[in-house]
Amino acid sequence: MTATVETVRDALELDKIESHLHPEGSFDVEAHEVPTGREEIWRFTPLKRLKGLHSDVELVAGPLSVTFDLPDGVRNPVVEGDSLKGVSGYVPTDRIAARALAAAPSTNTITIPADTVVDRPIAVTVRGDGGGQAIAQHLVVTAEPHSKATVVFRFAGSATLADVIEIVVGDGAQLTVVNIDDWDDDAVRVGHRYVSVGRDASFKHIDITFGGDVVRNDTTATYAGPGGEAEMLGLYFADAGQHIEHRLFVDHTAPKTKSNVVYKGALQGEGAHTVWIGNVLIRKVAEGIETYEENRNLVLTDGCQADSVPNLEIETGEIEGAGHASATGRFDDEQLFYLRSRGVPEAEARRLVVHGFFNDLIRQIHVPELEEELFATVEAELAKNVLKAN
Amino acid sequence: MSTLEIKDLKVSVETEDGPKEILKGVTLTIGDGETHAIMGPNGSGKSTLAYSIAGHPKYTITGGSVTLDGEDLLDMTVDERARAGLFLAMQYPVEVPGVSVANFLRTAKTAIDGEAPKLRTWVKDVNGALERLNLDPSFSQRSVNEGFSGGEKKRHEMAQLELLDPKVAVLDETDSGLDIDALKIVSEGINRFREREGKGVLLITHYTRILRYVQPDRVHVFVDGRVAESGGAELAEELEANGYDRFIKAAAV
Ligand SMILES: Nc1ncnc2c1ncn2[C@@H]1O[C@H](COP(=O)(O)OP(=O)(O)OP(=O)(O)O)[C@@H](O)[C@H]1O
Numbered sequence: 001m002t003a004t005v006e007t008v009r010d011a012l013e014l015d016k017i018e019s020h021l022h023p024e025g026s027f028d029v030e031a032h033e034v035p036t037g038r039e040e041i042w043r044f045t046p047l048k049r050l051k052g053l054h055s056d057v058e059l060v061a062g063p064l065s066v067t068f069d070l071p072d073g074v075r076n077p078v079v080e081g082d083s084l085k086g087v088s089g090y091v092p093t094d095r096i097a098a099r100a101l102a103a104a105p106s107t108n109t110i111t112i113p114a115d116t117v118v119d120r121p122i123a124v125t126v127r128g129d130g131g132g133q134a135i136a137q138h139l140v141v142t143a144e145p146h147s148k149a150t151v152v153f154r155f156a157g158s159a160t161l162a163d164v165i166e167i168v169v170g171d172g173a174q175l176t177v178v179n180i181d182d183w184d185d186d187a188v189r190v191g192h193r194y195v196s197v198g199r200d201a202s203f204k205h206i207d208i209t210f211g212g213d214v215v216r217n218d219t220t221a222t223y224a225g226p227g228g229e230a231e232m233l234g235l236y237f238a239d240a241g242q243h244i245e246h247r248l249f250v251d252h253t254a255p256k257t258k259s260n261v262v263y264k265g266a267l268q269g270e271g272a273h274t275v276w277i278g279n280v281l282i283r284k285v286a287e288g289i290e291t292y293e294e295n296r297n298l299v300l301t302d303g304c305q306a307d308s309v310p311n312l313e314i315e316t317g318e319i320e321g322a323g324h325a326s327a328t329g330r331f332d333d334e335q336l337f338y339l340r341s342r343g344v345p346e347a348e349a350r351r352l353v354v355h356g357f358f359n360d361l362i363r364q365i366h367v368p369e370l371e372e373e374l375f376a377t378v379e380a381e382l383a384k385n386v387l388k389a390n
Numbered sequence: 391m392s393t394l395e396i397k398d399l400k401v402s403v404e405t406e407d408g409p410k411e412i413l414k415g416v417t418l419t420i421g422d423g424e425t426h427a428i429m430g431p432n433g434s435g436k437s438t439l440a441y442s443i444a445g446h447p448k449y450t451i452t453g454g455s456v457t458l459d460g461e462d463l464l465d466m467t468v469d470e471r472a473r474a475g476l477f478l479a480m481q482y483p484v485e486v487p488g489v490s491v492a493n494f495l496r497t498a499k500t501a502i503d504g505e506a507p508k509l510r511t512w513v514k515d516v517n518g519a520l521e522r523l524n525l526d527p528s529f530s531q532r533s534v535n536e537g538f539s540g541g542e543k544k545r546h547e548m549a550q551l552e553l554l555d556p557k558v559a560v561l562d563e564t565d566s567g568l569d570i571d572a573l574k575i576v577s578e579g580i581n582r583f584r585e586r587e588g589k590g591v592l593l594i595t596h597y598t599r600i601l602r603y604v605q606p607d608r609v610h611v612f613v614d615g616r617v618a619e620s621g622g623a624e625l626a627e628e629l630e631a632n633g634y635d636r637f638i639k640a641a642a643v
């Protein structure tokens with residue numbers, strides 16, 4: 001009996017949420033109303049701090065320095081005009097994305113040729129110079145079939161940026177994309193990443209967020225064929241007054257696909273706010289898929305807020321596995337007591353616990369240079385607060 | 391030298407209906423090099439005694455004193471007590487995800503000695519301690535207590551005892567939940583510690599069986615937050631034969 005009731009309820013909920021997960025997309029800016037903050041997709045975002053990105057502030061192409069460090073064989077022509085906008089299948093579903101695409105005069109591209117293994121990371125550094133104008137940017141990364149590469153995006157400096165990064169992972173390709181938001185304190189970024197994962201392809205996203213006043217990143221993964229895998233790992237550290245928002249959407253559009261989403265964050269200082277929305281949709285065609293999503297937050301001081309909303313929608317009964325977990329906690333007194341009872345001073349014990357919290361995530365990254373950098377960054381964040389206490 | 395002196399210790403915990411007194415005046419002296427066993431029924435306050443000595447924030451000391459070689463432990467922070475030479479093996483060791491046993495042990499050793507251990511000998515020491523407690527060397531790469539079985543957690547506590555080399559060890563039911571082989575391994579660990587010069591042991595237990603392997607100098611029966619009776623090893627034998635009934639009844643009057 002209960003089962004029937006559940007099914008009926010789920011079916012009803014699906015209809016409702018289906019529309020929320022799939023708002024009608026459009027490239028036409030005017031098809032997207034200026035958000036008021038009451039909309040489901042905007043309700044956590046401090047619109048007032050977006051410097052007009054969501055409404056009508058003029059978007060220009062620069063000044064923004066974008067530098068590429070390209071290993072041999074990787075191509076990166078700039079393509080003028082609109083021809084690549086939506087090349088991955090992406091259609092903007094909110095006003096900022098539509099505005100970014102409409103305003104960007106050209107598209108920066110990175111293409112890894114078919115059957116090519118690129119043995120050192122492709123590095124892209126995007127740096128804002130603090131000039132007051134709001135900037136639009138469009139970028140396309142294409143990993144052609146059976147190629148293998150790692151792309152590291154590093155965002156730094158000061159800017160107000162609305163950007164769209166489309167990623168096409170060809171059949172059988174293996175692509176790792178690292179995104180590091182390490183902005184100055186006054187930066188605002190609203191980013192959209194849209195990934196199409198090819199047949200038997202694997203995509204790994206490592207999403208690191210430390211700096212900036214407001215960083216809101218939407219990341220969507222879809223599957224262009226069966227057998228694709230998406231692993232999406234995130235690590236963020238919000239300080240006083242910072243807003244860091246991640247909106248993940250994995251759309252299982254093909255059978256036998258896999259997704260694994262794990263985001264971990266720490267918060268410290270008055271007004272630190274993080275948001276994690278984890279939407280997963282398993283479509284009717286997507287039989288035999290596996291999905292897992294997890295978000296954990298560690299609140300280090302008073303005055304912080306962590307919002308965490310996992311949401312799993314299943315339209316087929318034929319799945320291998322589906323799970324989610326979400327937890328937000330403070331320092332565990334028992335852990336601290338245990339470490340201190342072994343002589344470890346309090347600040348050092350806190351430090352160990354925070355590193356421990358992030359460590360199992362960092363260990364899954366498998367990009368050695370980055371693992372060390374992250375350890376150091378966590379250490380630097382801790383020095384601002386936790387290690388200063390007492 | 392190591393003398394742990396507990397005098398008229400009174401401890402309460404915060405409950406919904408206000409503070410509740412758990413320890414009602416405990417007096418106990420563990421002299422240099424001595425091993426004392428504390429035996430008592432469930433809920434009599436044994437863990438409360440152990441945690442209070444170690445400084446767990448949940449417990450409020452309302453009276454009495456605890457000194458280690460004359461130094462006031464109650465005036466110290468949790469980590470200061472450890473650095474003063476106190477070690478508590480916990481009844482339920484805590485999991486610390488993402489912190490490897492190797493890192494944990496090195497951090498603790500460094501804190502207690504005031505300097506980092508010499509790398510070469512330290513690795514040998516750690517591997518030796520793990521091996522003597524029948525823990526595979528791969529344990530040093532695992533997260534502290536995470537996914538350890540109950541018995542592995544207890545043996546890991548004993549490995550720490552061996553490596554951190556405190557003056558006084560309070561062992562809270564280190565014997566419970568162990569099969570007979572593990573019990574022997576843990577007992578040997580305790581005995582190796584006792585063989586060192588001037589080490590004190592407060593062995594808290596529910597059962598007499600560990601006392602076959604670790605002979606105590608004194609046995610205290612603990613009932614309702616107090617030492618009900620103290621004696622030699624023969625007291626343990628009486629408990630083995632007759633249980634706690636006599637003491638519980640006496641405490642109830
Ligand atoms: N927060 C609390 N609120 C109320 N009572 C408490 C609280 N914490 C502990 N107690 C009580 O204190 C008493 C002593 O507990 P303690 O854990 O010290 O006993 P123990 O002798 O170690 O028992 P065991 O043999 O089960 O380990 C118990 O009756 C317990 O219920």
Ligand SMILES: [Mg+2]
Pocket residue numbers: 436437438481562563
């Ligand atoms: Mg107990």
